[in-house]
Amino acid sequence: MLRLNSRDPGFDKAFQRLVRDRRESDDDVARDVSLILEQVRNRGDAALAELTQRFDGHSLADDANWRIELADCREAYDNLNPELRAALELAAQRIRSYHEAQLPEDRDYTDAAGVRLGAKWRGVDAAGLYVPGGRAAYPSSLLMNAIPAKVAGVERLVVVTPTPKGKINPLVLAAAHIAGVDEIWRIGGAQAVGALAYGTQRIRPVDVVTGPGNAWVAEAKRQLYGVVGIDMVAGPSEILVIADGQNDPDWIAADLLSQAEHDPAAQSILITDDPLFADTVADRVGVELALLQTARVASESWNTHGVIIEVASLDEAPALANALAAEHVEIAVDDPQVLADAIRHAGSIFLGRMTPEAVGDYVAGPNHVLPTGRRARFASGLSVLDFMKRTSFIQLDESALHAIGPAAVALAEAEGLPAHARSVAVRLGQ
Amino acid sequence: MLRLNSRDPGFDKAFQRLVRDRRESDDDVARDVSLILEQVRNRGDAALAELTQRFDGHSLADDANWRIELADCREAYDNLNPELRAALELAAQRIRSYHEAQLPEDRDYTDAAGVRLGAKWRGVDAAGLYVPGGRAAYPSSLLMNAIPAKVAGVERLVVVTPTPKGKINPLVLAAAHIAGVDEIWRIGGAQAVGALAYGTQRIRPVDVVTGPGNAWVAEAKRQLYGVVGIDMVAGPSEILVIADGQNDPDWIAADLLSQAEHDPAAQSILITDDPLFADTVADRVGVELALLQTARVASESWNTHGVIIEVASLDEAPALANALAAEHVEIAVDDPQVLADAIRHAGSIFLGRMTPEAVGDYVAGPNHVLPTGRRARFASGLSVLDFMKRTSFIQLDESALHAIGPAAVALAEAEGLPAHARSVAVRLGQ
Incomplete structure (x- = not known):
């Protein structure tokens, strides 16, 4: 954990280093991914079967092994313990209601010159959603990606998910049932993203691909951007907590750890004006x-990415927050709105x-797919707009x-x- | 020019070939671009000066040669002939008014569970706009890119434009004056896009890069997607004209040529139910x-990409249009709304x-930067949203x-x- 103090002479330099630290693997995955995509594009299902055997240890030799049936999702839902089922239903209902209010309005008007102008929004025909396998x-x-797509009016919502050694996560199937997913394919990695974008003999192509994944999945989406729409280039998760000394240090410690447990590359940063509180949080x-x-x-x-920044006054926090443009910002003070209004990114x-970030991960309603790695400067969280497109018209x-x-x-x-x-001139009789 | 008839037995196959024909150069520019971007990232202004000398024959040895001053834009505007100045002003005013009505609304409400939820839209801090040099x-x-950015609230709007052998296009400067551009740099190509994204000693980085350009510029934007926001991956322009036999063939011929004159890779397609009309248009x-x-x-x-498709009835046109998902669709019939309602992409x-596509290029108001290459399936024209981002909040x-x-x-x-x-549990006293 790195400890900084804004009064120290070296602070600006150290903070700039923090801002620039991307934590994103510049691994040489681009070439691997490009080869995989080429194989899927050229050989379709045969390439998928080979790659799925190699990477997931799951055989697609049998036709029955390609898909998970919707009836299985229904069954997983029915078998859920009631508390968990109620929690998933509450989450789904709150996410749906928040995203329904995001639906954009069409325009159609005639202006003073007599020109009819407007724009019509429509959902894309088909969307593909990547769901990581195993623990992640x-x-x-699934709810955060699938529900906005369905609210947007997407008729065909396709999930791809690797089932390593054939293993399926029943919670994910139950969520797919709740969200109204239409197809589920047991494929993963860059090859699954390629199948969604190009289509194969079995899998019809989609128009938009969203959802989290490892570096290969992220790179595949990046390379296919333009062939399909994608949600965004996502990096490791991050939280910035701005807290005064009046907080329970246990609460703030828990918040910092809730980001840290996502990923060794995740980053938790605390900004506080109380040095003693900073010490206590570090201990806790x-x-x-x-x-x-x-x-x-x-x-x-x-240990690697955690940071505690001590400032003379929390008035310094918005400028630091704007430079970091973090995915999540918690403001744990009595009157958070003043600071919030000054945070642009x-x-x-x-x-x-009383608003730990984790409520936003599950049940608050707004999307938990959010821009990371300073992309909040220009990017927004996932929304129904990512599954829609607008056609303008002129008459x-x-x-x-x-x-x-x-x-x-x-x-x-x-x-x-x-x-x-x-x-134009011929129509004006010129 | 290719002539198809939907009644012919080979039509489906030929039409599918047309749909799949991307007309986009798969040139090996990716590696060149990646090397150029690396140079700009590592060596900044020095790399810019070398590349600008090499590609544009414009020397940046003298400090005064880097920028075009806003006073020069003002002068270009003042020196414009009055008719042209009025035309630019009319275009700007109509574009501004259409895009102002696009501004999204913020949300802030408390739901039945007592949860305060909302979202706030803000313009990005800085946007970069690529303006090609020379004839294009x-x-x-410039108006179509710059005005939405300014309407979105972008405070720093930076233009980059190559000035081959030092030559500057005064019309572009006049448009920059009208649109309220803040900085203009005399650089172009992939190196200019890199400078906007990474920043250099002289040029502060921006958050979003938009604007048309050649294959190098487009590839640079694609590679930098995620470092900055970009408008879209753009390909050659295209028009689909759906017309019955009651049109003046000269008008329709002019519409087809207005796309064709953009680019040898541009594509003009006519769908008509009148074989005689098809012949006459081809002649005209x-x-x-x-x-x-x-x-x-x-x-x-x-000759290379033009197509005339004869159909038995114009009722067939929407399905063909949806498969093509064209950038521009003209519907030249008495009651165009019926067909328009059936066109989803x-x-x-x-x-x-009376609505030639060219009015949309200049003065109608909606943006003329539109998705090409079937991307209308998932992408939209440029709008104020491309220069804004949304922060959600939860309390x-x-x-x-x-x-x-x-x-x-x-x-x-x-x-x-x-x-x-x-x-969450610690706050619930658990």
Whole structure:
């Protein structure tokens, strides 16, 4: 864990280093991924079967091994313990209701020149959702990706998920049932993303691919951006907690660890104006780590990437937060709104002492797929818009064309595009 | 030009070939671009100066040669001939007014569980706009990119544009004046995109890069996607005209040529139910080509990529249009709305006989930066949203946390994330 103090002379330099530290593997996966994608594109299902055998130890030789049936999802849902089922249902209902209110409005109006203008939003025809296999198969991620797609009006929602050695996570199937997923394929890795984008003999292509994954999955999405729409380039998770000394140090320690347990490359940062509180939180992180089942991952993250920044006043925090542009920002003070208003760059903000980031991961309603690695400067969390597209339209009658057409002719001629000019001029009788 | 008839037995196969034909160079530019970006990242201005000398023949040895001053833009504007100035002003005003109405609304509400939820939209801090040099330096493109950025609230709008052998296009400067551009740098190519994304000694980095360019520029944007936001991966322009036999064949021929003159790789497609009309349009394209200043480009495009599809009934057109998902779709019939309602995938639709696509390029108001190469299946035209990002927020009090917190604890435990569970449970006194 790194300890910084904004009053120290070397602070600016150390903080800039922190801001620039990307924590993203620049591994040489690009070439591997590009070879895998080429194989899937050229050989389709045969390539999928080979790669799935090699990477997941799952055989696709039998036709029955390719898919998970919707009836299996229904069964997994029915077999869920009631408390968990209620929790998933509550999460789904709250996510659905938040995202329904995101649906954009169409426009259709005629302006003073008599020009009819507008835009119509529609869901994409088909979306593919990557769901990691094994331990990282989170039902909450499935809900956070699948529900916005369905709210957007996507008719065909396809899940791909690796089933290492054939193993399937029943919680994920139950979530797929709740979210209304239409197809599930037992494939993973870059090859699954390639299958979604290009299509194969068995799998029809989709228009948008979203969902979390390892470096290969992320790189496959990056390489296929433009062939399909993607949600975003995602890096390791991160939290910035801004807290005064009036917080229970145990609560804040737990918040810092809740990010750290995600990934050894995750980052938890605390900004506080109380040096004693900073010390206590650091101690409590150590104590809580000792009890934590996920201690191996969480301590590697905290030791390598954890930071506590001591500031003279919390008024300094928004500027630091804007430079970090963190995925999650918690503001644990009595009146969090003042600081929140000054934070321009953040994926999501958690206001007040009673809003641990983890409620946002599961049940609050807003999406937990958020921009990481300073991308909150320009990117937003996943929303229904990621599964929709807009078609604009224009309609002129003769009088409207006489009103604005001559300007188009003048500009087209000035740009050296005479056929553009002519297509307007002939209609004006010129 | 390819002639198809939907009644022919080979039609489906030929049409599928048309749909799959990407017309996008798979040139080996990726490696060149990646080397250029690495140079700019590592050596900044020195690399820019070398590359600008090499590719543009423009020396940056003198400090004064790096930028175009805003005063020069003002002067170019003042020196514009009055008709052209009025045309640019009309275009700017109509583009601004259409895009102002696109501004998204913030949300802030408290739901039945007592959870305060919402989202706040903000413009990015800085945006970079690529403006091609030479003949393709279109003032209309500058307006279409710069005005949405300014409407979105971008405070620092940076233009990069190559000035081959020092030559500057005054129309572009005048448009920059009208749009309120803040900085203009005389650099181009992949190196300019790299400078915008990474920043150099002279040029501060931006958050979003948009604007058209050649294959190197497009590839640089693709490679930097994630370091910055980008508008989209753009390919050659295309138009699909759906027309019955009641149109003036000269008008439709002009519309087809207005796309063709953009680029030898551009594509113009006509769908009509009138074989005689199809013949006449084909003839008129030939006649008009003979008179056209841009005949070299336009005839290469029309001969190589032009298509006329004869259908038994225009009712077949929407399905074909949806498969093509074209950038521009013109519907030249008496009642275009019926067909338009059935077209789900298109960048922009031009309704009726008096709406040539070219009015949309200049003065209608909606953006002329639109998805190409079938990307209208999932992508939208440029809008203020491309220059904005959304921060969600969540605020719970004790009672709200008691209402929804236990479900978060249950889900976190089921997902094997005990620190997540604990961050909620400690606040519930568990």
